[in-house]
Amino acid sequence: MRITSPRTLLVLLAIVLLAVAAWFVNERPRTARSSQPTAIPVSVIAVKREDVPRYLSAIGTVQSLHSVVIRPQVEGVLTRIAVQEGQTVREGDLLATLDDRAIRASLDQARAQLKQSQAQLQVAQVDLKRYRLLSEDNGISRQTLDQQQALVNQLDASILGNQASIAAAEVQLSYTRVLSPVSGRVGIRNVDEGNLVRSTDTQGLFSVTRMDPIAVEFSVPQQWLPTLQQLVASSEPAPIKAFLEGDGDSGGTLLGEGRLSLIDNQIAAGTGTLRAKATFSNADARLWPGQLVSLRVQTGVERDALVVPPGVVRQGVDQHFVYRINGDKAEAVTVKVLYQDSRLNVISGVDANDRLVADGQSRLKPGATVEVLDTAPPAQNVARSDASVQP
CATH class of the missing domain: 2.40.50.100 (RNA polymerase II/Efflux pump adaptor protein, barrel-sandwich hybrid domain)
Structure with missing residues (x-):
């Protein structure tokens, strides 16, 4: 067995140290690059200020103001x-x-009886006048004079009865023409x-x-009572638009524009709802009795409101929030929704011209790094119920 010299061992050790150094030089920048956070692409919009009409939505039933069954x-x-x-x-x-022949015959009979009674009365009045002259000389008894006076009174009553019969027959005859x-x-x-x-x-x-004008009756939750009372008492009646059922929030077919006319005198105890009625001009007969329509009642105007599209506001555990862009970071801001419909949300808690995330929120968390895209997404057409907004 040959023993390696110390010089050879030193050479091998130097080669190993150079390899380890080269690995650290290449791996540390890669690790540093992988530890840097990745920017999340988002689209943003700016908060706007504008006047926003506030609406109450409801389903109503068209009713005629006057309908008669002809009998x-x-x-x-x-x-x-x-x-x-x-x-x-x-x-x-x-x-x-x-057919009026029988009634006309009854009328002719009543008229004939009237003439007969009038003739009898004329004879009785002549006799009464003669009896009065004779009674002055005691030519006849007082009893005979009184009997003649009673006969005249009886014939007067008969004439009144005949006239009443004629009037009744004439009324019956008028009923034959509807x-x-x-x-x-x-x-x-x-x-x-x-x-x-x-x-x-x-x-x-x-x-x-009756088709013009026409009414629409609808029901709303009882918490809208103060608002409706103010609208009815106002000098300017509240405008109401009627759409085909289901089209009220989507800008569908407009059937007519009317005014709030009255609210009911009591709240339904079983449902907690209040009935109200609106009156519409209906010259073109687009509203039909019995038809169901969607109503939008303008309850007021929110002046200088902070407005954002519906998709910007997110629902948290117990509150609403938005993501606001601060530099290249996204921060969560708690907001309050004051009013909402299918086109927009009116909120508080942010300022005008703040940049809010409109698309890409699902990947965000507070403090995340974002990359703002140049093009904002199209407005989301999310149907929401106006009844969820407190009056």
Whole structure:
């Protein structure tokens, strides 16, 4: 066995030391680079100040202000229907006629009886005048004079009864011409000409419904009572917009614009809701009785409000917060949501022109390093209920 010389061992040791030194030189910068935090790409928006109308959203039912079921008031055969289904009529227009021959005969009979009573009264009054002259000379007894006076009074009463019978017959005759009690639209006909109709029939001939103006009734939680009271008492009625059901927050089909007219006189104890009614002009008949619509009631205007898109505000455990950019760091700031809808949030707790993270919050935590992208994301169209905002 050959023994290695000390010189050879020193050479080998030097080679090992050089290799270890070279490894440290290459590995330490790599470790340093891996320990540096990676910047998280985010998009930001600036907080704006603007006037924001505040709205209350609700679902309402369209109701006619005046709807009448047309029923006959006398029994008779329906001889004519003078209007068409869906026709617009005015108050007092002829709608239908009934067979009036029997009633006319009764009217003629009552008139004949009146003339008969008038003739009898005329004869009785002449006799009464003669009896009074004879009684002055005791030509007749006092009893005969009193009997004649009673006969005259009886005939006077008979004439009054005949006149009442004539008036009643004339009223019955007027019922054979069915006139519209309201201006509106004629509904679907339930009875055809030639049918015998009675006042006790459960189903009317048809209905006439007033279409313009028209009302919409809706219910809101009871905490909105003070707000609605202020709106009703205001000199300027609160504007209300009606949309197709479900389109109120998405800017869908507008059916009409109206005004808040009244609130109910009590709160429903079982549901804790308050009924209210709005009145709409409906000349084009876009609102239809019985239709469900989405309502947006303007309850006020938030002046110089701090406004951000809905996606900027995040929900924490028990409060809302936003991520604000401070240099290249993101910091969490607690905010209070004062009002929200599908387009924007009105908040407090930040200042105008503060840069807030609009996209990329899911990867952030307080103090994280961020890289701000040049293009902001499109506004999020997240549907939210206005009922979640306290009045």
